[in-house]
Amino acid sequence: xxxxxxxxxxxxxxxxxxxxxxxxxxxxxxxFNTFTIIxxxxxxxxxxxxxxxxxxxxxxxxxxxLTVAFFAIDFALRVYTARYMYPDVSQPRAISKYLLxxxxxxxxxxxxxxxxxxxxxxxxxxxxMLRIVRIFRLFRINAYYDSLNVITEVIIGKKQQxxxxxxxxxxxxxxxSLCMYSLENRAQPEVFTxxxxxxxxxxxxxxxxxxxxxxxxxxxxxxxxxxxxxxGVGMVAIPTGIISAGFVEQYSRLKRIGEYGQEEDVHFIRIxxxxxxxxxxxxxxxxxxxxxxxxxxxxxSHRILVPKGDLVLQPDDVLVxxxxxxxxxxHIKLKEITLLAKNPWTGQKIRDLDISxxxxxxxxxxxxxxxxxxxxxxxQEGDTVILYTQTxxxxxxxxxx
Numbered sequence: 001x002x003x004x005x006x007x008x009x010x011x012x013x014x015x016x017x018x019x020x021x022x023x024x025x026x027x028x029x030x031x032f033n034t035f036t037i038i039x040x041x042x043x044x045x046x047x048x049x050x051x052x053x054x055x056x057x058x059x060x061x062x063x064x065x066l067t068v069a070f071f072a073i074d075f076a077l078r079v080y081t082a083r084y085m086y087p088d089v090s091q092p093r094a095i096s097k098y099l100l101x102x103x104x105x106x107x108x109x110x111x112x113x114x115x116x117x118x119x120x121x122x123x124x125x126x127x128x129m130l131r132i133v134r135i136f137r138l139f140r141i142n143a144y145y146d147s148l149n150v151i152t153e154v155i156i157g158k159k160q161q162x163x164x165x166x167x168x169x170x171x172x173x174x175x176x177s178l179c180m181y182s183l184e185n186r187a188q189p190e191v192f193t194x195x196x197x198x199x200x201x202x203x204x205x206x207x208x209x210x211x212x213x214x215x216x217x218x219x220x221x222x223x224x225x226x227x228x229x230x231x232g233v234g235m236v237a238i239p240t241g242i243i244s245a246g247f248v249e250q251y252s253r254l255k256r257i258g259e260y261g262q263e264e265d266v267h268f269i270r271i272x273x274x275x276x277x278x279x280x281x282x283x284x285x286x287x288x289x290x291x292x293x294x295x296x297x298x299x300x301s302h303r304i305l306v307p308k309g310d311l312v313l314q315p316d317d318v319l320v321x322x323x324x325x326x327x328x329x330x331h332i333k334l335k336e337i338t339l340l341a342k343n344p345w346t347g348q349k350i351r352d353l354d355i356s357x358x359x360x361x362x363x364x365x366x367x368x369x370x371x372x373x374x375x376x377x378x379x380q381e382g383d384t385v386i387l388y389t390q391t392x393x394x395x396x397x398x399x400x401x
Contacts, residue, residue, distance in 0.1 A: 013081035016074065033074065040067035064114075071111040078107065087301040154246035165238040172235060173202040176228050183221040206232035268296065268322045275315040285309035296322045334362060339383045346383075351375035359389035 015029050043063045046052045052060070078085075079095055086094035098104045155162070177198035184192045191214055192198055201214040205228050216225045273280050279287060284295055284307055298305040299318040305311060313319075339346045345353055350361055350373055364371045365384035371377070379385065 009081055010084055012077060013084040016077050016081065017085075036067050036070050039063060040071075043067070068111045068114045071107065072115075075107045075111065078104075084301065087303070150247070150250055154243060154250055157250075158242050158246045161242045162239055165235075165242060168238070169206060169235050172228075172231065173199060173206055176202040176206065176224075179224060180216065180221060183218055183224060184216050187218045187221070202228070205229050206235055208232050208236055267324075268320055270318055270320050273313055273315055273317045273319065277315075279313050280315055280317075281312065283310050283312045293321065293323045296320045334386055334388055336384060336386050339379055339381055339385060341381050343381075345379050345385070346381050348379060349375065350377050350379065355387075355389070359387055361385060361387045 015026050017026075040063075043060050046056070047060050047064075078098060082094040082098045083091045086097050089097065099108070178195050180198040180201060181192045181195050184198075198214075203209075204211045204214075205225065208229070216222050287295075289295070295307040297320040298307050298311060298313070299320070300314065300316075361373045363386040364373050364377065364379070365386070366380065366382070
């Protein structure tokens with residue numbers, strides 16, 4: 001019973017996390033999650049318009065209740081499956097790591113402030129302000145698309161340079177605030193009252209916003225303000241240049257990888273081991289792989305392992321296998337045919353088929369599963385049969401290896 005529930009919990013984790021496009025359930029949950037986030041934010045924005053609140057107030061409130069309830073259910077499911085998110089630690093530790101992570105905090109604040117006024121009516125205004133945290137759930141959408149992930153990768157890769165540039169800007173803001181205080185305190189004692197009163201002026205000037213609510217009136221103060229304004233243009237350009245350079249480097253790296261893959265003609269496949277596979281329980285050194293075939297990566301419970309010779313393979317391990325393409329002039333062409341109800345092969349065993357002895361059935365694809373053909377296998381309607389044959393077959397597609 002325990003193993004059955006654990007399998008269900010693991011499957012639940014696969015569904016609520018970012019799933020494969022080939023898994024309809026995972027894809028559907030990802031799409032619904034994204035749709036709910038966008039719908040909730042749209043409702044929050046529409047509710048700020050008086051005419052929308054008067055016309056569609058009850059509908060907007062209902063949509064908000066439903067979306068927030070979904071956020072609460074999603075949070076509960078992530079707590080329930082946290083042990084698979086952090087498989088190296090115990091379940092209580094995994095739950096605490098999730099709750100203290102950025103995603104966990106955002107998930108909590110996306111629904112808790114909505115329900116808190118029911119228990120603490122006096123703090124309704126403060127709880128309503130916290131609802132703005134829901135907008136950070138948009139970062140979950142960022143994880144679904146590789147093009148958006150580039151932004152995260154660039155910021156993480158350039159974090160040291162960005163922190164250095166921000167530190168320089170903060171030093172300039174503080175020093176310019178002190179200088180402006182010295183120049184303007186006597187002329188405007190009610191504006192530049194102390195050393196920190198010029199921080200707002202320094203921020204609006206260095207960041208080229210220029211609100212104009214605080215400004216110098218003395219000649220030296222104006223000259224210094226012009227200098228800081230010119231300096232601010234260059235300072236703001238530093239983080240922009242760092243991020244732009246990061247984008248260029250990232251896309252250049254991806255382009256080089258793509259070009260290298262085309263030039264070298266190296267192919268990779270990904271397979272998942274089961275407990276019945278012969279490789280399961282053996283280390284990589286014992287596999288006796290053919291020459292020019294390597295195990296590039298081993299993925300185990302969302303961890304990436306280096307495929308060393310002493311690494312023992314376990315059930316459910318995902319192996320990424322690489323091989324150099326064999327260069328030959330005579331290409332092997334396979335044919336692929338999907339069996340319909342009226343096809344003469346439908347309902348027959350493979351050994352009873354009326355085909356040439358030079359024809360070989362290589363694989364049978366049934367319900368998205370690849371089956372190894374045997375003489376006793378009975379072909380069914382909807383099966384996709386992949387075979388090698390030199391016979392002309394109607395409604396068959398050519399596959400080139």
